[in-house]
Amino acid sequence: MQNLTLTWQTSAVASAAMYGAAFAVRRGVARRGGAGGRGSGVADVLREAGTLLALFALWQVVGHLSLVGTEHALDRADWIHRTEASFGLPDEAGWQRAVVGHPWLVQAANYYYATMHFGVMLVVLLWLFLRHRQRYAWVRTTVVATTAVCLLVQFVPVAPPRMLPGNGFVDLAAQYGQSVYGSAVAGVVADQLSAMPSVHVAWCVIAAVAVIAVARGPWRWLMALHPLVTVWVVVVTANHFWADGLVALAILLTVYLVQAALSGWRRPEAAARVGAEQAVEAPPKNQDHEQQREPSAVEG
Numbered sequence: 001m002q003n004l005t006l007t008w009q010t011s012a013v014a015s016a017a018m019y020g021a022a023f024a025v026r027r028g029v030a031r032r033g034g035a036g037g038r039g040s041g042v043a044d045v046l047r048e049a050g051t052l053l054a055l056f057a058l059w060q061v062v063g064h065l066s067l068v069g070t071e072h073a074l075d076r077a078d079w080i081h082r083t084e085a086s087f088g089l090p091d092e093a094g095w096q097r098a099v100v101g102h103p104w105l106v107q108a109a110n111y112y113y114a115t116m117h118f119g120v121m122l123v124v125l126l127w128l129f130l131r132h133r134q135r136y137a138w139v140r141t142t143v144v145a146t147t148a149v150c151l152l153v154q155f156v157p158v159a160p161p162r163m164l165p166g167n168g169f170v171d172l173a174a175q176y177g178q179s180v181y182g183s184a185v186a187g188v189v190a191d192q193l194s195a196m197p198s199v200h201v202a203w204c205v206i207a208a209v210a211v212i213a214v215a216r217g218p219w220r221w222l223m224a225l226h227p228l229v230t231v232w233v234v235v236v237t238a239n240h241f242w243a244d245g246l247v248a249l250a251i252l253l254t255v256y257l258v259q260a261a262l263s264g265w266r267r268p269e270a271a272a273r274v275g276a277e278q279a280v281e282a283p284p285k286n287q288d289h290e291q292q293r294e295p296s297a298v299e300g
Contacts, residue, residue: 011057018050048129048140055147073157073193074164080196080243081167089242092161092235093168099236100170109233110178117200120226124207132214138259139210145255146206150199150248157193162238169238197248198240204230205252 025043085091099105121143128136162171173179181192204227211223234240 009057011053015050015053015057018046018053022046022050045129048125051140051144052125055144058148058151073159076157077159077161077164077195077241078167080158080241081161081164084242091168092238092241095232096169096172096236096238100172103176106172106236107176107178109237110173110176112229112233113173113200113237113239114178114180116226116230117203120207121203124210128210128214135210135214139206141259142206142252142255143203145259146202146248146252147199149251149255150197150202153197153247153251154194156196158196158244159193160195160239161241163192172237173239195240196244197251198234198244199248200230200234200240201227201245202248202252205249 022043025046029043081092099109125136125140125143128139161167161169162173163169171179173181208223208227212220215223231245234245235242
C-alpha cells in the first residue's frame, strides 16, 4: 500500500479550513447580493469535503483511543466466535479454508477489502452530489450517523478473526503482503481492534441502497452485488465475524428509521407552509364568482 501522510491532526485542520472556506464563500456571495450559482456550489463542495475529513479524523482518534487491552480484545473475539457457533451460524474459518488453495482468489479478496470500501462510497457520494443533489443530503447523513455510532461502539476493542490462529483463522493479507494493518497508510496505523461492528458492511449496504433507490434502469440492480461480495470478502479474509456485520446492519436500520421518523415530523409542517403560501397567492373564490356573474347581469 502506498504510504501517504494524512494524520488525524492534518485531517482535523483540513476539515476546519474547508468549513471556514465554505463560510467565507457564502458570505462573499451574500455581500454581492447574488443568488448563489457557482459560488454556492463551491461552498457546498467545501462543506462536504470538510465533513468527510472530520469523520476521517474522528475514525483515527477512536482507533488510537481503543488501542488498549489487547488480551481483552482477543477474549471478546473468542467469545463472539463461540457464541456464533452456539447459535448455529456457519464457521468463518471453514469459509476461509475454502479459498486458501486459490492464491488469485485470495489476492483479489484482499485487494477488494483494501480499496473498494472507500472507493465505492466516494464514487457514490460524488455521483449523488453532482447528479442528484436533492438525494445527496439523506445519504450523507446516513453515512455520517451510522459511522459515528459504529465508532462509539468501537471504543470497546474487539479483535478480528485473523488474530485468532488457535481458532483456525489465517491472516491471508499478511501472507500475501497486502495487509493495510501494521504499517502506516494515509499516515495512520489502522486500528486492528475495531472489528465490531463492521463499517465495511454498513457502508456497502448504504451505497447499494442509494444507487438502487436513486438510479433508473435495470442495471442499478447490479449494485446489489457489492454488499454480497463485501460480506464474502470480510469473512474469507478473516477481518470480520458474521456478528460484526449483523450489528452494523442493526445500527444502519436504526439510523434509517430515525431519519424516516424525523422526515415524517417535518413533512406536515412543510405541507402546511406550502398550503399557506398557495392560499395567499390564489385569488379569493367569491371574486371569481362575481366576475362570472357580471356578464349575465348586463345581458339581462
